[in-house]
Amino acid sequence: xxxxxxxISFLSDYGLADEFVGVVHSVIRSIAPHAAVxxxxxxxxxxxxxxGSLTLVRAVQxxxxxxxxxxxxxxxxxxxRAVAIEVGDDGEEVFVGPDNGLMAAAVSMVGGAGRAVxxxxxxxxxxxxxxxxxxxxxxxxxxxQLCCGRDLSELGTDIDPVTLTPGLVxxxxxxxxxxxxxxxxxxxxxxxxxxxxxxxxxDFGDRITVRWxxxxxxxxxxxxxxxxxxxxxxxxxxxxxxxxxxxxxxSAADExxxxxxxxxxxxxxxx
Amino acid sequence: xxxxxxxISFLSDYGLADEFVGVVHSVIRSIAPHAAVxxxxxxxxxxxxxxGSLTLVRAVQxxxxxxxxxxxxxxxxxxxRAVAIEVGDDGEEVFVGPDNGLMAAAVSMVGGAGRAVxxxxxxxxxxxxxxxxxxxxxxxxxxxQLCCGRDLSELGTDIDPVTLTPGLVxxxxxxxxxxxxxxxxxxxxxxxxxxxxxxxxxDFGDRITVRWxxxxxxxxxxxxxxxxxxxxxxxxxxxxxxxxxxxxxxSAADExxxxxxxxxxxxxxxx
Amino acid sequence: xxxxxxxISFLSDYGLADEFVGVVHSVIRSIAPHAAVxxxxxxxxxxxxxxGSLTLVRAVQxxxxxxxxxxxxxxxxxxxRAVAIEVGDDGEEVFVGPDNGLMAAAVSMVGGAGRAVxxxxxxxxxxxxxxxxxxxxxxxxxxxQLCCGRDLSELGTDIDPVTLTPGLVxxxxxxxxxxxxxxxxxxxxxxxxxxxxxxxxxDFGDRITVRWxxxxxxxxxxxxxxxxxxxxxxxxxxxxxxxxxxxxxxSAADExxxxxxxxxxxxxxxx
Numbered sequence: 166x167x168x169x170x171x172x173i174s175f176l177s178d179y180g181l182a183d184e185f186v187g188v189v190h191s192v193i194r195s196i197a198p199h200a201a202v203x204x205x206x207x208x209x210x211x212x213x214x215x216x217g218s219l220t221l222v223r224a225v226q227x228x229x230x231x232x233x234x235x236x237x238x239x240x241x242x243x244x245x246r247a248v249a250i251e252v253g254d255d256g257e258e259v260f261v262g263p264d265n266g267l268m269a270a271a272v273s274m275v276g277g278a279g280r281a282v283x284x285x286x287x288x289x290x291x292x293x294x295x296x297x298x299x300x301x302x303x304x305x306x307x308x309x310q311l312c313c314g315r316d317l318s319e320l321g322t323d324i325d326p327v328t329l330t331p332g333l334v335x336x337x338x339x340x341x342x343x344x345x346x347x348x349x350x351x352x353x354x355x356x357x358x359x360x361x362x363x364x365x366x367x368d369f370g371d372r373i374t375v376r377w378x379x380x381x382x383x384x385x386x387x388x389x390x391x392x393x394x395x396x397x398x399x400x401x402x403x404x405x406x407x408x409x410x411x412x413x414x415x416s417a418a419d420e421x422x423x424x425x426x427x428x429x430x431x432x433x434x435x436x
Numbered sequence: 437x438x439x440x441x442x443x444i445s446f447l448s449d450y451g452l453a454d455e456f457v458g459v460v461h462s463v464i465r466s467i468a469p470h471a472a473v474x475x476x477x478x479x480x481x482x483x484x485x486x487x488g489s490l491t492l493v494r495a496v497q498x499x500x501x502x503x504x505x506x507x508x509x510x511x512x513x514x515x516x517r518a519v520a521i522e523v524g525d526d527g528e529e530v531f532v533g534p535d536n537g538l539m540a541a542a543v544s545m546v547g548g549a550g551r552a553v554x555x556x557x558x559x560x561x562x563x564x565x566x567x568x569x570x571x572x573x574x575x576x577x578x579x580x581q582l583c584c585g586r587d588l589s590e591l592g593t594d595i596d597p598v599t600l601t602p603g604l605v606x607x608x609x610x611x612x613x614x615x616x617x618x619x620x621x622x623x624x625x626x627x628x629x630x631x632x633x634x635x636x637x638x639d640f641g642d643r644i645t646v647r648w649x650x651x652x653x654x655x656x657x658x659x660x661x662x663x664x665x666x667x668x669x670x671x672x673x674x675x676x677x678x679x680x681x682x683x684x685x686x687s688a689a690d691e692x693x694x695x696x697x698x699x700x701x702x703x704x705x706x707x
Numbered sequence: 708x709x710x711x712x713x714x715i716s717f718l719s720d721y722g723l724a725d726e727f728v729g730v731v732h733s734v735i736r737s738i739a740p741h742a743a744v745x746x747x748x749x750x751x752x753x754x755x756x757x758x759g760s761l762t763l764v765r766a767v768q769x770x771x772x773x774x775x776x777x778x779x780x781x782x783x784x785x786x787x788r789a790v791a792i793e794v795g796d797d798g799e800e801v802f803v804g805p806d807n808g809l810m811a812a813a814v815s816m817v818g819g820a821g822r823a824v825x826x827x828x829x830x831x832x833x834x835x836x837x838x839x840x841x842x843x844x845x846x847x848x849x850x851x852q853l854c855c856g857r858d859l860s861e862l863g864t865d866i867d868p869v870t871l872t873p874g875l876v877x878x879x880x881x882x883x884x885x886x887x888x889x890x891x892x893x894x895x896x897x898x899x900x901x902x903x904x905x906x907x908x909x910d911f912g913d914r915i916t917v918r919w920x921x922x923x924x925x926x927x928x929x930x931x932x933x934x935x936x937x938x939x940x941x942x943x944x945x946x947x948x949x950x951x952x953x954x955x956x957x958s959a960a961d962e963x964x965x966x967x968x969x970x971x972x973x974x975x976x977x978x
Contacts, residue, residue, distance in 0.1 A: 172736055174729070180624040181452065181723065184495040187445070187476035194443055194474060194500040203736060205729035211625050212685060224726040227833075227843065229736040239685055242660040291498075294677030296660055301498065301675070353722040354753050389784040389838055404843070406836030414754060414781055451895040452723065455766040458716070458747035465714055465745060465771040482896050483956060510956055513931040562769075565948030567931055572769065572946070 168256060169314040172231030173202045176221055177300065178209040179236070185298075189234075189305045192291065196309035203229065212239035214267050216425060218332055219349055221271040223405055228258070233271070234308045235262040236300045247284040247303050248324065249317055252276045259317065261308045263299070269332030278326035285321035337361045342433030348423050349407070355416020356409045357423050363402050366431065373400055374432035375410065377423060384410060439527060440585040443502030444473045447492055448571065449480040450507070456569075460505075460576045463562065467580035474500065483510035485538050487696060489603055490620055492542040494676055499529070504542070505579045506533040507571045518574050519595065520588055522550040530588065532579045534570070540603030549597035556592035608632050613704030619694050620678070626687020627680045628694050634673050637702060644671060645703035646681065648694060655681060710798060711856040714773030715744045718763055719842065720751040721778070727840075731776075731847045734833065738851035745771065754781035756809050758967060760874055761891055763813040765947055770800070775813070776850045777804040778842045789826040789845050790866065791859055794818045801859065803850045805841070811874030820868035827863035879903045884975030890965050891949070897958020898951045899965050905944050908973065915942060916974035917952065919965060926952060 173193060179185035186207050193202055205224050209217040217237035225233070238245075246264040253276030260268045261284075272278050284290075284307050291302040307320050337360055338345040344365060350358040366373065371386045375398070384400040385393070393399035393413040398421075403409040410417045418424065444464060450456035457478050464473055476495050480488040488508035496504070509516075517535040524547030531539045532555075543549050555561075555578050562573040578591050608631055609616040615636060621629040637644065642657045646669070655671040656664070664670035664684040669692075674680040681688045689695065715735060721727035728749050735744055747766050751759040759779035767775070780787075788806040795818030802810045803826075814820050826832075826849050833844040849862050879902055880887040886907065892900040908915065913928045917940070926942040927935070935941035935955040940963075945951040952959045960966065 171740070174733060176726075176729075178624075182477060182479040183623050184447075184477050184491050185624075187447075187474060188495050188498045190474045191445060191476075191495070191499045194472065195498075198442070198472075198500070201736065201740075203729060203732045205733075206724060206726050208724040220726050224730050224733070227730045227737075228733045229740070240662075243662045293675055295673035295675050298675030352725050353720075353727075391782075391785045402837035404835055404837050404840030449895075453748060453750040454894050455718075455748050455762050456895075458718075458745060459766050459769045461745045462716060462747075462766070462770045465743065466769075469713070469743075469771070511933075514933045564946055566944035566946050569946035 170231040170259070170312045171200055172229040173200055173234050173308050173312065174205055174224075174228045174231065175202050175234045176205040176209065176217060176224075177207045177236040178211050178213065178217060179207045179300065180211075181207055185300060189300050192301055192305040193309045193312075196306060197312035200309065200312040209237050213237065214239065214265055215333065216350075217267050218270050221268065222274060223350075225271040225275055230257050232308045232311050233258060233260045233268070234304055235260065235268050236304055237267050238263040238265065238299060240265055241299050242296050246324070247299060248281055248329070249284060249307055249311070249320055250281045250326070250329065251279040251317055253279055256280075259311055261304050261311070264330050266330045266332045269330065270334055273332070278329060280317055281324050281326045281329060282317050282321040283324050286319065289315070289320055335360050337365060340430075344431040344433075346429050346431060348425050348427045348429060350425055351418040351423065355418040356403060356411045357417050357421065358403055358405070359408045359410065359429065361408050361431070362406055363408065366408065368433065369431060370434045375400075376430040376432060377421070377427060380421070382421070390414070441502040441530070441583045442471055443500040444471055444505050444579050444583065445476055445495075445499045445502065446473050446505045447476040447480065447488060447495075448478045448507040449482050449484065449488060450478045450571065451482075452478055456571060460571050463572055463576040464580045464583075467577060468583035471580065471583040480508050484508065485510065485536055486604065487621075488538050489541050492539065493545055494621075496542040496545055501528045503579045503582050504529060504531045504539070505575055506531065506539050507575055508538050509534040509536065509570060511536055512570050513567050517595070518555040518570060519552055519600070520555060520578055520582070520591055521552045521597070521600065522588055523547045524550055527551075530582055532575050532582070535601050537601045537603045540601065541605055544603070549600060551588055552595050552597045552600060553588050553592040554595050557590065560586070560591055606631050608636060611701075615702040615704075617700050617702060619696050619698045619700060621696055622689040622694065626689040627674060627682045628688050628692065629674055629676070630679045630681065630700065632679050632702070633677055634679065637679065639704065640702060641705045646671075647701040647703060648692070648698060651692070653692070661685070712773040712801070712854045713742055714771040715742055715776050715850050715854065716747055716766075716770045716773065717744050717776045718747040718751065718759060718766075719749045719778040720753050720755060720759060721749045721842065722753075723749055727842060731842050734843055734847040735851045735854075738848060739854035742851065742854040751779050755779065756781065756807055757875065758892075759809050760812050763810065764816055765892075767813040767817055772799050774850045774853050775800060775802045775810070776846055777802065777810050778846055779809050780805040780807065780841060782807055783841050784838050788866070789841060790823055790871070791826060791849055791853070791862055792823045792868070792871065793821040793859055795821055798822075801853055803846050803853070806872050808872045808874045811872065812876055815874070820871060822859055823866050823868045823871060824859050824863040825866050828861065831857070831862055877902050879907060882972075886973040886975075888971050888973060890967050890969045890971060892967055893960040893965065897960040898945060898953045899959050899963065900945060900947070901950045901952065901971065903950050903973070904948055905950065908950065910975065911973060912976045917942075918972040918974060919963070919969060922963070924963070932956070
């Protein structure tokens with residue numbers, strides 16, 4: 166028996182209308198009644214591996230030690246592997262989910278993949294009346310068995326961590342003096358998180374020209390939401406350390422018409 | 437005192453915007469702090485007993501042993517009975533909710549009703565400032581009291597299980613060689629679950645004509661989502677063992693314009 | 708060390724799409740693994756302190772003893788204080804959140820503010836890579852530390868409870884014999900809760916003229932939803948003891964076009 170865990174942090178694209186999330190909780194409760202399941206989010210857009218990956222990255226450093234169960238799995242039923250990945254040398258965290266890049270950035274953020282297995286041991290799968298519902302039949306039982314002290318090696322066959330599917334991290338691109346960037350995320354309050362930090366724009370001054378589609382606006386570099394004047398577009402460091410286009414108590418995403426994945430150009434000051 | 441339980445699986449049509457679900461959790465926590473409450477779904481459409489019943493049936497075999505608390509209750513405040521139903525001889529599960537057919541199919545799926553009571557003992561109700569909010573004032577306290585070892589008989593008066601309202605299970609109907617069926621459920625991913633299993637269509641061949649409203653399409657019987665070609669409509673066995681109209685990584689419900697409760701005809705092959 | 712708590716009741720406007728709620732749960736789990744977190748609602752409209760306050764008032768008398776964590780915080784990053792407030796003499800409940808009126812009505816409903824502190828002790832804040840995400844970095848750690856037996860006085864500097872921002876409770880207003888009132892809340896089922904109780908309309912008879920915008924309808928005072936006839940508008944005492952405009956198994960809010968905050972006039976009977 167390996168170490169035991171008592172927290173499972175669970176993210177998926179299952180939504181809350183169907184019973185999927187409840188059934189995964191129930192399967193875990195039946196196998197590992199001592200484990201607490203913490204829901205990170207289940208409203209990842211269906212099959213959106215990129216959005217799930219970014220959500221996991223934003224949350225991962227705050228998660229309680231234990232198992233991370235992440236299921237955004239457009240390739241369920243194909244040859245994509247179901248995996249469990251220990252992080253770092255000490256195995257303080259184990260990530261369980263599909264090997265499709267969903268977990269890669271988060272894994273690397275908290276220490277990188279140590280041991281990894283493909284979840285091939287059917288003794289720890291639930292029988293399915295039809296094609297596998299992997300969250301219910303494979304991933305949830307694996308996460309629960311880890312909480313019961315089952316070692317990673319009991320859940321399936323070892324795989325080389327270097328063969329794990331890498332994540333796609335959208336990097337900013339210099340185009341002359343300009344910066345070609347991307348919207349990572351629009352939060353509930355309409356803040357538009359960009360894939361650049363304050364270090365990337367130190368030479369851009371306090372008023373930065375922002376262009377997307379056929380639109381152009383000037384954003385003011387400010388320290389807090391409250392410093393954004395009425396009618397003004399602010400560029401603030403958000404609580405994750407990245408730059409965000411924001412309005413004061415209104416949705417920048419709605420006003421600007423920006424959504425996750427949209428391309429944006431930050432113009433270097435002329436002269 | 438009877439046996440105790442430590443898990444309550446909770447389904448309702450309360451939604452998550454109001455405080456109803458949180459208040460039910462709070463009432464349970466106040467009475468039975470050791471009990472874990474697992475949310476199956478609270479996004480059953482308001483007053484939709486049929487949808488609640490089908491969701492419960494899909495989930496029930498995966499629930500942890502304990503109490504099932506199910507509240508979709510359009511008749512709250514009328515003469516419909518509030519009940520608790522032990523399942524099977526051993527009482528491993530107790531269902532608590534309105535006697536309106538919501539729980540009937542799930543109860544019968546896990547062994548059938550054993551003892552049953554109407555929740556008439558007001559000593560275990562919460563006082564209400566107005567008409568009863570049954571989830572908060574009657575059902576949650578009953579579920580919590582069962583977790584504390586209160587016997588079913590303490591919660592109210594015995595009723596004959598044969599008097600419980602039966603569930604409505606939509607059955608397929610043979611019309612000549614054709615099969616008149618119904619959409620049971622559209623899941624988050626747009627899969628259209630039908631009320632037939634693979635055994636019902638063994639003679640229908642690999643390509644089945646599907647007709648609804650004024651539309652007609654041919655669906656290909658395939659084993660997995662990945663076998664569905666681009667532009668093709670698939671008919672797959674889903675993870676509950678029923679047939680589902682599906683597309684590969686797209687919403688069949690959106691493309692076909694089908695919703696829960698819609699009638700569909702499967703045409704037997706001619707000749 | 709002060710008394711310990713083992714339940715945190717959590718309300719916010721974070722929504723469930725982002726990871727905010729999950730991260731707050733995770734922070735609490737990391738600091739106080741024994742504490743149960745009960746979600747009251749996270750679908751308060753963004754920055755809507757009034758709606759959050761009313762939701763808290765409806766729920767508060769049902770909450771399990773412990774910590775109430777409430778975050779609807781349009782002024783995050785400004786000079787508004789982050790506070791913890793003990794309720795009554797015995798400190799059975801502690802409220803943690805922004806000092807913006809959100810918690811005032813609920814605090815006063817369960818006994819009124821006893822000791823209060825501003826959460827200035829940074830030893831119990833999480834470090835933030837940018838501006839503070841107060842729910843994650845200040846409020847959740849404070850709630851969790853209280854569960855671990857940390858006394859209020861350790862979390863920051865004492866403040867005089869009389870300096871706490873009061874809540875806004877919309878009161879009915881007599882205008883001649885009429886009553887000028889307000890929609891407090893529309894629930895999931897479309898019931899329109901008003902800021903009057905049955906005592907306020909004892910002289911209004913069984914059929915009351917209701918006017919809003921350019922519309923006028925007659926509502927029948929009835930005891931239960933089931934007594935509302937088809938096509939009739941009912942005025943019932945709801946499960947919180949307030950009057951509600953309701954239809955029988957249909958949404959009164961949809962039919963009447965009423966929403967939270969709308970003004971309504973109840974006309975006294977003529978003669």
